[in-house]
Amino acid sequence: MTGAEDDKKMPLLAHLVELRARLLWSVAGFIVAFLVCFYFAQPIFDFLSAPLAKALAAHRISDQQLLRVIYTDVTEVFFTQVKVAAFGALCLSFPVIATQVWLFVAPGLYKQEKKAFLPFLVATPLMFLAGASFMFKVILPLALNFFLSYQHAGGDGELAVQLEAKVGEYIGFIMKMVFAFGFCFELPVLLTLLAKVGLVTSDGLKRKRRYAIVIVFIAAAVVTPPDVFSQVSLAVPLLLLYEVSIWLARMVEKDRAKLAQDSDSDDDTGQEVTPA
Known part of the structure; x- marks a missing residue:
C-alpha cells in the first residue's frame, strides 16, 4: 500500500x-x-x-x-x-x-x-x-x-520559616508544569489545523475571544498547581498564543482564497469560446 x-x-x-x-x-x-x-x-x-x-x-x-x-x-x-x-x-x-x-x-x-x-x-x-x-x-x-x-530566619520568640522540599514532590511539580506549558503551547497548531480543514475561522475566533479568555483561565487553574502565580503565568502566554492563532487562521484563509481564485482562472482560460 x-x-x-x-x-x-x-x-x-x-x-x-x-x-x-x-x-x-x-x-x-x-x-x-x-x-x-x-x-x-x-x-x-x-x-x-x-x-x-x-x-x-x-x-x-x-x-x-x-x-x-x-x-x-x-x-x-x-x-x-x-x-x-x-x-x-x-x-x-x-x-x-x-x-x-x-x-x-x-x-x-x-x-x-x-x-x-x-x-x-x-x-x-x-x-x-x-x-x-x-x-x-x-x-x-x-x-x-x-x-x-x-x-x-525567625528569632526573638518567632519561629523560623524555611523550605524543606521533598524530592518526589519537587519532581512532580516540575513534570506537571512542563507538560502543562508544553501541551498548552500546542494551541496555535491545533487552531491552525482546525482552520485548515474549515472547522474554525479567524472571524469566529475573534468573536469568541471573550469566551476564550474565561476558558484559558479555567484551564490554567486546572493544569497548574493551586496558586495564582502559576495560573497567571500560564494564562497570559496562552492568551498571546490565541491571538497568534487568529493571525495564522487568517493566513490560511488567504491561501485558500488564492488557490480558489487560481483554480477559477485556470477553468476560465481552459474553456473553449464558441463563435456566434
Missing part, C-alpha cells in the same frame, strides 16, 4: 498486523530510552533541580541553611528516579513514536493531504519544546524566587 492515490486497499488483518508492528517499535524505543535515562537519572535530576538550588542559594536565611531536598519515605528516591527516567524516555522516544504513527497513517493519505499535515507533525514537538523551555527558563525561576521570599 503506497498511498491513497493508488486506490489500493489493505484487509483488516493486514492493518492490525501493521498496527502491531508500529506499536512494538514505539514500545521498544521507549524501553531503550528508559534504560538510558535511568542510568543517567542522577544527572537528569541535577539538571531539573538546578533552578531550585540557585533559588535556595539566593534566599538563604542563615549560613547554616543547607542546599538540599529531603525524602520521608525509604522508597521515595528510587521511585523518583524511575519517574525521572520515564519522563526523559518519553521526551527522547517521542520522535520514534511520532515516526511510527506517521508511517501507519501516511499510506492512507493523498499526496496533498501529506503535504498539508506534515508541517503540523513537525510543529507539534517544536511547540511543546518551546513551552517547556519557556517554563523552565523563565517561569520557574520567577516562581521559585517568589515562593522562597516567604522564608525568614
Whole structure:
C-alpha cells in the first residue's frame, strides 16, 4: 500500500498486523530510552533541580541553611528516579513514536493531504519544546524566587520559616508544569489545523475571544498547581498564543482564497469560446 492515490486497499488483518508492528517499535524505543535515562537519572535530576538550588542559594536565611531536598519515605528516591527516567524516555522516544504513527497513517493519505499535515507533525514537538523551555527558563525561576521570599530566619520568640522540599514532590511539580506549558503551547497548531480543514475561522475566533479568555483561565487553574502565580503565568502566554492563532487562521484563509481564485482562472482560460 503506497498511498491513497493508488486506490489500493489493505484487509483488516493486514492493518492490525501493521498496527502491531508500529506499536512494538514505539514500545521498544521507549524501553531503550528508559534504560538510558535511568542510568543517567542522577544527572537528569541535577539538571531539573538546578533552578531550585540557585533559588535556595539566593534566599538563604542563615549560613547554616543547607542546599538540599529531603525524602520521608525509604522508597521515595528510587521511585523518583524511575519517574525521572520515564519522563526523559518519553521526551527522547517521542520522535520514534511520532515516526511510527506517521508511517501507519501516511499510506492512507493523498499526496496533498501529506503535504498539508506534515508541517503540523513537525510543529507539534517544536511547540511543546518551546513551552517547556519557556517554563523552565523563565517561569520557574520567577516562581521559585517568589515562593522562597516567604522564608525568614525567625528569632526573638518567632519561629523560623524555611523550605524543606521533598524530592518526589519537587519532581512532580516540575513534570506537571512542563507538560502543562508544553501541551498548552500546542494551541496555535491545533487552531491552525482546525482552520485548515474549515472547522474554525479567524472571524469566529475573534468573536469568541471573550469566551476564550474565561476558558484559558479555567484551564490554567486546572493544569497548574493551586496558586495564582502559576495560573497567571500560564494564562497570559496562552492568551498571546490565541491571538497568534487568529493571525495564522487568517493566513490560511488567504491561501485558500488564492488557490480558489487560481483554480477559477485556470477553468476560465481552459474553456473553449464558441463563435456566434
